Amino acid sequence: MLELSQIRADLDASTTEASCLSVCRTAAKRLLKLSDADIARIELHRKSVDARKKHDVHFVLSARIELAEHLDEQSILSRVPADRRKNIRTVDAAAPAFPAPVAPSRTSGVQPVVVGAGCAGLFAALTLAHAGLKPLLIERGDDAIRRTESIERFVRTRTLDPESNIQFGLGGAGTFSDGKLNTGTKNPAHRLILQTMVDAGAPREILWDAKPHVGSDILPAVVTHIVDDIRAHGGEVRFRCRMVDIERAVDGSPRALTVEQNGKTERIATSQVILACGHSARDVFELLRRRGFALERKTFAMGVRIEHLQADIDRVQYGRAAGHPALGAAPYKLVAHLPNDRNVFTFCMCPGGEVVAAASEPGGVVVNGASLYARSERNANAALLVNVNPADLPGTDPLAGIELQRSCERRAFELGGGDYHAPAQLVEDFLAARTSTTGGRVEPTYPLGVTWTSLDEVLPAHIVDTLRAGIPALGRRLRGYDAPDAVLTGVETRSSSPVTVVRDRTCVAIGAPGLYPCGEGAGYAGGIMSAATDGIRCAEALLAHVK
Template structure:
């Protein structure tokens, strides 16, 4: 296999996968000096946008090419012109694969349990199922269909279901936050995750797009098909089933878990023997953190982030990113990713940017307001939004309670509820007013998209002082990086408090919780991931560690 990279293609020649492949095939013929019959297969490997020069925005492609004869590949590599040799290389990468099936004699009598059906838990359960271990997956929220109805009911009737909402339910928080698959790390599992998502119904473009996304309108069906695959392999999934206790053996390992099931009637509890548990509860499962503290598991504070959602007109972001090429069908809605490093070590940065999306109501506790962002697959909305965040370190928190970060999050969410005037309205402020320390009275060019309505006010009253101060210092700095980012009529809506977990469930090199062999803290909630791809990767890693423990 030969990889050819840095293939520059005009926008008009890259409006579809087929058009991109035509351009890659032409470059393969030129560089390798082969004819079409010599090319056994060609696949688009990566597609990105080069917008460094606004007068020459174009696509950059890479392709994987297999020639009809392996000997021909060696000859072709030798014929590549000297000036292009840094763009052409032989690649031999093993195909990604699930863990090998565990022999029947090595399988434990008790099936492994996975707690939480977010990205980490879902892929952990799938990996265990592919290995023949028939896991039990429990999820406190609903399946995708019922969960969607719960979210819609909250956004129309203001009736919050604390167990089934944008934070809890099949697919986790990622299901209703666009489904961005960006990652800053490289791991062989990434290809396996992407292929699994495509097989479950995600668009093929996530296999090669440099900034892939699935879309909140597509993800519910995708995660449902993954659950069906787990069931087909002998796994069991229980929805509306919440972890309430962990029974520990004298050596600290789990002996059993107690779960509480509730589906429209009275709650019932069940004790389930469990010697191996993957705990992928998510960053909003505060009751699980309290359970772990009560049962003396090792917990530590970790740095997390807080802030607000910022909204601009998508057309303004498109022009700032792409110049005259804005609006070209090969580009779509422009994303951005920004950071400002402030004096003193504080950072202001964007996260979970949703092109053509909307701000969503992401509360999971009665009497608290939380915002997040989402966009559909088409990303055709009028506004762009992103989390605009400031790091909160353990040193910013009082005392030594490992859950002090949770207390801060909850206090800000309740303050936002009060500031919004109740009914889960969110506090909002124009950027110009925020920078000038004055309350806002209404919108300008940018109409906020938060579905339960906003109350125009001062966001400082719902944010820690150091977060508000850092945002004021950071917004002008970000405006120097992306033209118009500090637009006075951009909208800030608060509070964005659930971008990451404020807690780490400490684990050792075997991925087990310290002092608790057989319990595998996993994913964002445990402090080991920061997005869909990293969470799914950590789920597979913990599944592999559990399988290794059987030996």
């Protein structure tokens, strides 16, 4: 199969998959000197926006072409002048797939347990199910329908369900986010993950969009269909089932899990556990510390959510092309390296989205961001973060980062008024170190309401100082980012795990053969795609042991 890249496409000529393929077909015929009959199949592989010149915003496409049987790829390539071959390459046409079923004699008596049905746990369980191991997947929160009801109830009544919320439940925290699937790494599993999501109901364009997203209105159905696939392949999935203990054998390996479900306690014997609990499962980390598993502090990040008018971001990013239906809402990704040897950076940017109430513990305020698939809301928001390094924490407790997160969340709850209002401040006031008393053009979208105040009181001093120095620096990178009436809402504490559950190169926990720490919570991923990839990696490691 041949891949052609760097194909220019005007905005008006590439609004749909069919129109993009038409542009690619024309380019392939011209460059490779082909006729329509010479092309057996053509597929769109990548589509990205080139907005470096604001007067000339356009798409850049790549396509993969399968030639007719009578044609040889090398002979076709020989037709192309050497100076024009740089954007053509041969690629493997084979599609990645889940492992083939393991021989039944190998799986006899083996039922691995996957703890947590976030992206890592889902894809770990799906991989094991396809391999014939009939895994048990347990999730402390609800299925997608009941979880949605719990979140809506929290917004309506301010009654938080600690087991079913933005953090806990089917699909993990990613289900009620923007559903971004872009990643800075390359892995053959990425295509398999994307195709699995499309088969489960995600939009087809995630297969080629350079910055793919699904949206929190579509993701619940997608993860539900993945659960259906796990069950169809012999796996078992339990909701409202929380792990409360791990028994260890003499060699440190898991021997059994104790779980609670529907008010009853059950002991589940197993020697193979994939631990994909997510970074908000603080009770699990406390359990691991108590049971002597190897834990280490790791760098994590905290800060606030920043909101701007999406129309302002669109104009800065796309110039006169802003608002073109082929472009949609403009994203951004920013970082500034500061004289204090710290960085301020954006994370989980949600174009046309809203700030969501992401608490999982009573008496704490946590914010996150989400977008629907259409990304059509008035505001843009993003996490604006500063790293917290292990050296910033007191003592030697590996869970010290969790205690820092919790203290900031509780202070935000108190400062907001004690009823899950979130503390908020205008950028102008934050930079001047004065308390905000009212808002401006940008109306906060946090659904439980905000209390205008000073965010200096809810975050560590080094984060406040770095944000204060960093916002003007980011404003020099993206015009208007430091607009006076942009809104800061706190606190964003759950962007990454402050703990690593230490594992070796084979994904096995140190001193605990048969336990596979997995995903964001264990410290080995940082988003939907990387978590799903790590889930597959840990499942394959478990399969290698079984085989």
